[in-house]
Amino acid sequence: xxxxxxxxxxxxxxxxxxxxxxxxxxxxxxxxxxxxxxxxxxxxxxxxxxxxxxxxxxxxxxxxxxxxxxxxxxxxxxxxxxxxxxxxxxxxxxxxxxxxxxxxxxxxxxxxxxxxxxxxxxxxxxxxxxxxxxxxxxxxxxxxxxxxxxxxxxxxxxxxxxxxxxxxxxxxxxxxxxxxxxxxxxxxxxxxxxxxxxxxxxxxxxxxxxxxxxxxxxxxxxxxxxxxxxxxxxxxxxxxxxxxxxxxxxxxxxxxxxxxxxxxxxxxxxxxxxxxxxxxxxxxxxxxxxxxxxxxxxxxxxxxxxxxxxxxxxxxxxxxxxxxxxxxxxxxxxxxxx
Numbered sequence: 001x002x003x004x005x006x007x008x009x010x011x012x013x014x015x016x017x018x019x020x021x022x023x024x025x026x027x028x029x030x031x032x033x034x035x036x037x038x039x040x041x042x043x044x045x046x047x048x049x050x051x052x053x054x055x056x057x058x059x060x061x062x063x064x065x066x067x068x069x070x071x072x073x074x075x076x077x078x079x080x081x082x083x084x085x086x087x088x089x090x091x092x093x094x095x096x097x098x099x100x101x102x103x104x105x106x107x108x109x110x111x112x113x114x115x116x117x118x119x120x121x122x123x124x125x126x127x128x129x130x131x132x133x134x135x136x137x138x139x140x141x142x143x144x145x146x147x148x149x150x151x152x153x154x155x156x157x158x159x160x161x162x163x164x165x166x167x168x169x170x171x172x173x174x175x176x177x178x179x180x181x182x183x184x185x186x187x188x189x190x191x192x193x194x195x196x197x198x199x200x201x202x203x204x205x206x207x208x209x210x211x212x213x214x215x216x217x218x219x220x221x222x223x224x225x226x227x228x229x230x231x232x233x234x235x236x237x238x239x240x241x242x243x244x245x246x247x248x249x250x251x252x253x254x255x256x257x258x259x260x261x262x263x264x265x266x267x268x269x270x271x272x273x274x275x276x277x278x279x280x281x282x283x284x285x286x287x288x289x290x291x292x293x294x295x296x297x298x299x300x301x302x303x304x305x306x307x308x309x310x311x312x313x314x315x316x317x318x319x320x321x322x323x324x325x326x327x328x329x330x331x332x333x334x335x336x337x338x
Contacts, residue, residue: 008036059087059306060108060116062101064184065216066093068246069279070295071119074142077299078117085307087114094121096183096216102129109133115306119143121184138309140302144184151309151324153302155293157186160330161193162200164241164273164291167332169201171264172271173238176206178225178251180243181215190243190275206236222250230258239271239338245281248274248288252337262286263336271338287335294328301326 005012010029018025018033025033036042059082063071079089090111094101101121108116115138120130130146133139138151145152168175177194180187191207198205210225222242229235242248251272252262261268263286274281277292308322 004036004040004042007040007042008033056112056114057087058111058113059089060111060113060118061089061091062094062104062108062116062118062120063091064094064096064101064119064121066091066095068216070276071143073279074119074295074299077296078303081300081303085303096121096214105129105133109136113137115139115310117142117302117306118146120146138306140306140309142298142302144186144189145325146185151305153298153305153326154328155298156327156329157189157193158196159327160275160291160293161190162197163330163332164275164289165194165197166201167334168239168241168271168273168338169203172338174198174201174203175239175241175271175273176208176235176237178208178222178240178242178247179210179212180218180247181212181221183214183216187243194241208235218244218246219250219253222247223254224250226251226254227258230255230260235270238269240273242272242274245274245276245278245284245288245290248272248281248290248337249278249284252284252286252288256285264289264338265336273338277333281333282335284337286337289335289338290333291330292333293330297328301328 001015002012005015008015010032014025014029015033018030022030059078061075061078063075065071075091079091082089090108090113092104092107094104098121116133117140118130119142127146130139134150141150141152143154145154165175177191179191182188195205195207208225208229210221215221240251242251255262255270255272260270262270262272264271272288274288274290277290281288281290305322305324305326
């Protein structure tokens with residue numbers, strides 16, 4: 001920056017002011033700096049600049065799986081809103097590993113990020129590390145809550161399971177439940193929500209036993225468990241409700257490979273439904289009946305809450321506070337699998 005200031009013939013504070021906000025300097029000065037930028041090819045190191053700021057313009061994002069289209073869509077929504085608010089979004093993945101999650105947290109701290117949106121591993125998360133992080137910067141959790149008190153935006157699982165269970169019971173045989181591994185708090189919350197929904201309708205819940213080793217390979221788990229069950233005599237009911245659509249992908253694939261036709265028409269012997277409305281669910285074969293959690297709304301509200309917290313930090317005002325925990329209702333998406 002010192003070399004560039006000398007090259008352009010302006011003071012260091014003036015050049016720094018331009019890089020913080022180009023509109024904060026006079027038009028003539030801005031034209032001189034931008035002409036010098038083209039001539040020299042100079043670009044400031046954004047991370048070094050942010051380390052010197054009291055509050056940086058970087059928003060951190062930590063997700064558990066960078067290849068999952070749900071998290072990709074959620075991240076994209078957060079990035080777009082952050083950019084429009086003048087922030088740079090920096091995304092890290094924990095890859096389903098608690099140690100990598102802790103390392104990602106330390107990386108955000110070292111970058112002096114203004115705040116962060118985190119989809120935590122939950123059960124495996126290093127809670128004390130996240131708690132300490134929350135004392136140094138605003139945090140908003142998404143997808144699965146870290147605990148009962150931290151700021152959180154996600155889906156109302158009790159409402160969504162009541163919706164899908166009610167539909168499945170009215171349209172055919174009551175569903176048994178194929179769960180997900182305990183990789184985050186959604187695993188236990190969704191199983192409880194299924195049991196409650198069945199009990200409200202006077203039905204006996206049937207939670208299928210399965211290998212609960214912690215793994216994010218949901219499709220493989222759905223495939224392996226469904227294949228095992230079919231080969232051992234079949235499901236206890238002709239309707240299966242999966243904890244999420246990725247488990248349903250594997251279940252549908254296993255049924256197909258074993259000659260069991262999935263769908264809601266008379267020639268089908270098994271119905272399979274999911275949860276989440278995964279971006280690829282409409283393209284499964286058959287397309288998956290599910291309940292939609294809106295990643296667009298989760299991202300929008302999470303960023304709204306985070307930006308509000310950042311504004312409060314600058315102005316030291318807590319007026320017009322937004323709710324710290326937002327549970328969004330889901331809507332049922334009827335397709336051909338159930």
